[in-house]
Amino acid sequence: MPDHLAPDSADEAKKSRARQEADPESNVGGIAADRLRSFIDRIERLEEEKKALGNDIKDIFAESKSAGFDVAVLKQLLRIRKKEPAEVEEQESLLDLYKRAIGM
Amino acid sequence: MPDHLAPDSADEAKKSRARQEADPESNVGGIAADRLRSFIDRIERLEEEKKALGNDIKDIFAESKSAGFDVAVLKQLLRIRKKEPAEVEEQESLLDLYKRAIGM
Amino acid sequence: MPDHLAPDSADEAKKSRARQEADPESNVGGIAADRLRSFIDRIERLEEEKKALGNDIKDIFAESKSAGFDVAVLKQLLRIRKKEPAEVEEQESLLDLYKRAIGM
Amino acid sequence: MPDHLAPDSADEAKKSRARQEADPESNVGGIAADRLRSFIDRIERLEEEKKALGNDIKDIFAESKSAGFDVAVLKQLLRIRKKEPAEVEEQESLLDLYKRAIGM
DNA sequence: CAAGAATTATGAACCC
DNA sequence: GGGTTCATAATTCTTG
Numbered sequence: 001m002p003d004h005l006a007p008d009s010a011d012e013a014k015k016s017r018a019r020q021e022a023d024p025e026s027n028v029g030g031i032a033a034d035r036l037r038s039f040i041d042r043i044e045r046l047e048e049e050k051k052a053l054g055n056d057i058k059d060i061f062a063e064s065k066s067a068g069f070d071v072a073v074l075k076q077l078l079r080i081r082k083k084e085p086a087e088v089e090e091q092e093s094l095l096d097l098y099k100r101a102i103g104m
Numbered sequence: 105m106p107d108h109l110a111p112d113s114a115d116e117a118k119k120s121r122a123r124q125e126a127d128p129e130s131n132v133g134g135i136a137a138d139r140l141r142s143f144i145d146r147i148e149r150l151e152e153e154k155k156a157l158g159n160d161i162k163d164i165f166a167e168s169k170s171a172g173f174d175v176a177v178l179k180q181l182l183r184i185r186k187k188e189p190a191e192v193e194e195q196e197s198l199l200d201l202y203k204r205a206i207g208m
Numbered sequence: 209m210p211d212h213l214a215p216d217s218a219d220e221a222k223k224s225r226a227r228q229e230a231d232p233e234s235n236v237g238g239i240a241a242d243r244l245r246s247f248i249d250r251i252e253r254l255e256e257e258k259k260a261l262g263n264d265i266k267d268i269f270a271e272s273k274s275a276g277f278d279v280a281v282l283k284q285l286l287r288i289r290k291k292e293p294a295e296v297e298e299q300e301s302l303l304d305l306y307k308r309a310i311g312m
Numbered sequence: 313m314p315d316h317l318a319p320d321s322a323d324e325a326k327k328s329r330a331r332q333e334a335d336p337e338s339n340v341g342g343i344a345a346d347r348l349r350s351f352i353d354r355i356e357r358l359e360e361e362k363k364a365l366g367n368d369i370k371d372i373f374a375e376s377k378s379a380g381f382d383v384a385v386l387k388q389l390l391r392i393r394k395k396e397p398a399e400v401e402e403q404e405s406l407l408d409l410y411k412r413a414i415g416m
Numbered sequence: 417c418a419a420g421a422a423t424t425a426t427g428a429a430c431c432c
Numbered sequence: 433g434g435g436t437t438c439a440t441a442a443t444t445c446t447t448g
Contacts, residue, residue: 032171032172032173035168035171035173036168036173036178039164039167039168039171039173039178040178040181040182040185042164043161043164043165043182044182044185046157046160046161046164047157047161049157050154050157050158050161053150053153053154053157054154054440056150057147057150057151057154060143060146060147060150061147063143064140064143067136067139067143068136069140069143069410070403070406072403072442073403073406073407073410074143074144074410075441075442076403076407077144077407077410077411078144078147078148081144081148081416091382091384091385091388094382094385095385095388095389097236097237097238097239098239098244098381098385098386098389099389100236100237100239101236101237101239101240101241101244101245102241102244102245102248104393132409132412132413133409133412133413134409135409135410135412135413136413137413137414140410140413140414141413141414144414158428158439162429174305174308174309175430176305176308176430177302177305177306177308177309179438180298180301180302180305183438184302194284197284198281198284198288201278201280201281201284202281204278205278205281240379240380243379244376244381247372247375247376247379247381247386248386248389248390248393250372251369251372251373251390252390252393254365254368254369254372255365255369255390257365258362258365258366258369261358261359261361261362261365262362262444262445264358265355265358265359265362266445268351268354268355268358269355271351272347272348272351275344275347275351276344277347277348277351279446280446280447282348282351282352283422285352286352286355286356286359287422289352289356366424384426387425387426
């Protein structure tokens with residue numbers, strides 16, 4: 001987003017304080033606006049980091065593929081490791097049951 | 105093609121099995137166990153960090169809610185802020201496409 | 209319970225009743241096999257039709273390419289046409305959110 | 313939309329030809345425009361049908377859930393049925409191999 | 417045929 | 433806690 005739409009922080013701080021008393025109920029243009037901006041900034045920053053980590057993970061999958069590993073199987077393995085062993089077993093036995101029921 | 109360049113994954117898999125004797129410690133059933141474990145560890149580590157960031161974000165939403173903000177509105181604001189650059193980009197790519205389509 | 213609906217064994221009857229009120233004839237390991245098979249058949253049938261439609265669409269793209277149209281541009285046009293109603297909807301929901309946020 | 317507001321196809325065809333001569337080089341507003349519109353209409357129609365089928369499938373999953381089946385397992389079963397048996401076996405054995413390699 | 421984008425499906429979070 | 437919406441992951445399709 002372009003910076004020109006955002007007033008600089010010093011001016012904003014002044015305005016915030018000035019208006020805070022004038023319109024305390026809705027807090028529009030007052031300290032609440034600063035607070036809102038702060039929340040948004042913090043969240044967007046964290047989301048950026050999160051995305052970067054996602055890219056790192058993707059890189060490792062590419063690396064493991066180059067090393068000759070089957071990425072689909074690797075992902076399957078990771079999925080299994082995330083689940084509780086009991087859950088894995090339960091789903092497997094249910095799958096077997098369904099298979100037998102339809103004669104597979 | 106020189107040997108030191110990476111062969112494709114099928115060849116690599118074959119070579120891995122061929123080399124099993126040469127590197128017995130980390131080889132299990134023709135698989136470079138150490139390498140596999142390393143990939144898995146790295147990925148799981150990064151996923152943990154990613155999840156932690158997700159929790160941080162959730163915390164901020166809770167905080168903003170406590171501060172009196174409407175979380176749903178906040179999220180929609182964030183979504184719009186995220187989408188706008190994407191749309192600018194899209195318009196540009198559409199323009200490029202049209203240019204190419206008419207041979208510019 | 210009529211005899212002709214009676215399951216083969218007492219154990220089977222218990223399991224059947226515990227899990228569902230199914231026709232015992234079609235019960236395999238406590239699973240209503242006929243019902244399961246029916247669900248699977250119906251889903252696979254619909255997925256086939258869905259895939260066929262996907263192929264039809266692909267054919268039309270090929271046809272439009274033969275007619276001299278730029279397929280990439282065409283696809284982007286379609287994407288935009290699909291997105292516009294979504295945006296209208298979003299604007300409305302955003303408005304609703306703002307209203308709620310200010311207590312209307 | 314009421315039918316009386318839509319020009320009938322003969323009228324539309326006449327108009328197309330009338331404009332074709334006016335701008336033959338780029339084919340804008342001429343037959344190519346009609347052709348383009350036709351492609352778009354056909355594709356959008358098919359995509360609608362495709363989406364409807366997707367909804368039908370979703371409904372069946374809901375129905376099977378109500379009947380007491382585990383939807384996740386059901387989907388797993390369908391996925392397996394889609395793959396070639398050889399592929400299924402290969403992936404399973406590879407998974408076992410990886411598991412042993414990391415000592416699971 | 418590998419890489420990348422696009423669609424589709426799955427899983428998580430939120431509200432009721 | 434169950435259904436619904438939204439974010440993330442997986443698959444599919446396309447292009448070079």
